[in-house]
Amino acid sequence: MAKKYVEKTILIYICERCGYEWESRLRLEEGLLPKRCPRCGSPYWDRKRKNGRKNKIQKAMV
Ligand SMILES: [Zn+2]
DSSP: OOOOOOOOEEEEEEOTTTOOEEEEOOOGGGTOOOSSOTTTOOTTTTOOSSSOOOOOEEEEEO
8 A cells, every 4th residue: 555645835924023934825826925914913024124025935845
């Protein structure tokens, strides 16, 4: 019997404001990003206050 592997890609978003990390299964292909940080509620969770960096998105294999 062959083992079954379930491969998932979960995106981990990191809020630049409060440092909160959360998972999302939104599809990047659709260009969907969370509107707000679920913790601090900031709509600018993906932006730093000074120089606008690109949002940190890490791919994690679970
Ligand atoms: Zn936050």
